[in-house]
Amino acid sequence: MAGIMMALFHPAIQAQTPAAESPQAEAAEPDPAFQWEGRITNPSISKAELSHLLVPLTKQQLESVSGEWLKIVQDKTSEISLLQAERVRNPAEVRDERVNRIVSLVEQRARLLERYTLVVDSLERKGGDEALVNELRAYRSSILYEETSLASAGALAGSLLAWLGRRDGGIAVLLSITVAIIALGAIIFVARLARGGARFWIGRRTSLSKLLQNFLVGAFYWLFILVGLLVVLSAIDIDITPLFAVIGGASFILAFAFQDTLGNLASGLMIMINQPFDEGDFIEVGGVAGTVQKVSIVGTTIATPDNKIIVVPNKNVWGNVIVNASASDIRRVDLTFGASYDDPIQAVLETINGVVSAHPKILEDPAPQVQANELSASSVNYICRPWVRSDDYIDVYWDLTRQVKEAFDKNGLSMPYPQQDVHLKHVPAN
Numbered sequence: 001m002a003g004i005m006m007a008l009f010h011p012a013i014q015a016q017t018p019a020a021e022s023p024q025a026e027a028a029e030p031d032p033a034f035q036w037e038g039r040i041t042n043p044s045i046s047k048a049e050l051s052h053l054l055v056p057l058t059k060q061q062l063e064s065v066s067g068e069w070l071k072i073v074q075d076k077t078s079e080i081s082l083l084q085a086e087r088v089r090n091p092a093e094v095r096d097e098r099v100n101r102i103v104s105l106v107e108q109r110a111r112l113l114e115r116y117t118l119v120v121d122s123l124e125r126k127g128g129d130e131a132l133v134n135e136l137r138a139y140r141s142s143i144l145y146e147e148t149s150l151a152s153a154g155a156l157a158g159s160l161l162a163w164l165g166r167r168d169g170g171i172a173v174l175l176s177i178t179v180a181i182i183a184l185g186a187i188i189f190v191a192r193l194a195r196g197g198a199r200f201w202i203g204r205r206t207s208l209s210k211l212l213q214n215f216l217v218g219a220f221y222w223l224f225i226l227v228g229l230l231v232v233l234s235a236i237d238i239d240i241t242p243l244f245a246v247i248g249g250a251s252f253i254l255a256f257a258f259q260d261t262l263g264n265l266a267s268g269l270m271i272m273i274n275q276p277f278d279e280g281d282f283i284e285v286g287g288v289a290g291t292v293q294k295v296s297i298v299g300t301t302i303a304t305p306d307n308k309i310i311v312v313p314n315k316n317v318w319g320n321v322i323v324n325a326s327a328s329d330i331r332r333v334d335l336t337f338g339a340s341y342d343d344p345i346q347a348v349l350e351t352i353n354g355v356v357s358a359h360p361k362i363l364e365d366p367a368p369q370v371q372a373n374e375l376s377a378s379s380v381n382y383i384c385r386p387w388v389r390s391d392d393y394i395d396v397y398w399d400l401t402r403q404v405k406e407a408f409d410k411n412g413l414s415m416p417y418p419q420q421d422v423h424l425k426h427v428p429a430n
Contacts (some may be wrong), residue, residue, distance in 0.1 A: 039066040043112055050115050054122045062123040066136055069116045076109040113140060180232060182390050187228035195221040214279070214294065215272050264298040267314035271295055281326035286316050330363065331393045333386050337404055338379030340414040345372050345380065351411050352384055355403045361396050362386040378418045 039045060040053050057065065083102050120136045199217045272295065277283045281292050283302070290304040299311040325331065339348045352370045356362055368386035375381075384404070388396045408415060 023273050028300040029326055040065055041072065043072055043115075047114060047118060050118055054119065055123070057126075059123065059126045059128050062119065062126060065127060066116075066123050066128075066132075066143045069119050070136060070139065073109065073112050073116050073140070073143075076105065076112055078107065080105045097101075113144075116140065184229070185227055187232070191221055191224040191228065211400065215268075223239065249395060264314040268295055268297055268300075269317035270318050271300070271314060276322045277324045277327070281324055283325065284323040286312055286320045288312055323341055325393075326390055329390060330366075330387050331390050333384075333388055333397050333400065335384040335394060335397070335400055335404075336373070337382045337384060337408075338376070338415055339382060339408070340416045342382060343380075343413045347411065348372075348380070351407045351413060352382060352404055355400065355407050356384065356386050359386075359396065359399060359403070361388055361392040361399075363388060377420070 040050065042055075045053075054062070056067075070280070080102060083098055083105070087102075100371075117140065119139075120133060123136075124133045195217055198220045199213070201211050202216055205243050216419070246270070271277075279291055279292055279294060282290065282293060285300075285302075288302055288310050289300040290308075290310065293301040293303050293309075297299070299313050299315075300317050302310045302312060304310060337348075337352065349370055349372070353368075356368050356370060362368060366387045368384070370382065370384050373381050373383040384400065386396065386400070405415070407413075
């Protein structure tokens with residue numbers, strides 16, 4: 001109670017008590033902001049009206065108004081306490097009409113506390129004395145706690161039922177939840193339509209890679225939903241300012257906690273901007289070879305030829321040598337065939353060239369190369385390097401491997417096994 005009286009008689013509040021008692025104050029021109037002071041402290045004022053009337057008030061004026069609202073709340077609390085004390089002093093039957101009266105007063109006080117809180121919040125935002133703000137809030141918390149701990153089960157149940165039936169209580173909460181759910185569904189529906197439009201528009205920008213297109217479309221989709229949610233929360237009178245404050249205060253901690261994720265995000269953006277590969281390309285990176293499926297904010301998804309799905313962290317991709325086998329329209333097939341030293345070189349070259357020239361998927365320009373390349377330990381090695389379209393690479397590789405072996409067999413040429421000549425020297429016995 002001492003804290004309450006300090007709040008009521010706080011020096012700043014005393015400075016704002018009506019100055020009509022002073023002759024000088026009577027002669028002074030009235031404060032335009034306080035021409036409707038009686039409306040601000042009217043217990044029946046609506047929350048919307050009160051919110052607008054509080055906007056122009058200064059810190060000093062709000063301290064005076066908060067003192068008035070504290071008095072209003074205290075008077076209503078006194079009525080409740082007197083009835084509660086009367087019920088304790090003179091217990092009645094089960095059906096006690098005083099319980100209904102207490103419930104009604106609690107509901108009236110709940111409306112007053114909502115307006116009281118609006119005033120205190122406005123005072124805090126405008127730089128009001130921190131000690132005064134804390135005392136005003138402490139009074140609100142303490143009366144609610146003490147009444148709840150002392151109230152009977154019947155009174156609590158009655159208060160709950162009354163709150164659920166109030167237009168500004170349970171009904172308002174139910175309406176807000178319903179509006180939020182409907183609005184969320186509408187936001188997602190519109191966001192998907194907008195994403196489709198964005199994908200169509202960005203898709204016409206042929207200079208952008210598919211990976212970058214997908215990233216921009218996804219970022220637009222989630223940004224659209226985020227903005228829509230903020231608009232809906234504001235529309236149902238939910239203060240989103242604390243949310244921004246929490247995010248701002250936690251950003252420094254999150255930067256350390258998610259530094260690996262942020263590193264992967266930065267690497268992913270570098271991949272999308274510099275375009276070392278695109279969706280559908282066959283690449284080799286970090287010991288992994290396969291077809292790129294997608295790049296997220298944390299990793300690159302690669303499907304290997306045997307259909308294993310491998311996710312490589314983006315920083316490992318960007319920090320390694322990237323081999324993109326699909327970057328060019330054409331590729332060279334590198335094959336090596338070994339023939340026996342007993343086989344004529346010209347016959348081997350004509351056989352391989354005949355197979356190469358007969359294959360429909362091998363390009364004439366650039367011209368294929370077929371040459372005797374190495375005299376190895378067991379064979380004469382011939383290189384075969386035809387050029388093909390990138391999509392035909394693996395087919396040509398397999399075809400030439402089979403067809404050259406068949407041509408060697410048909411023409412009587414051999415592909416020797418690894419062999420070694422052993423010379424035995426006879427040493428006469430002594």
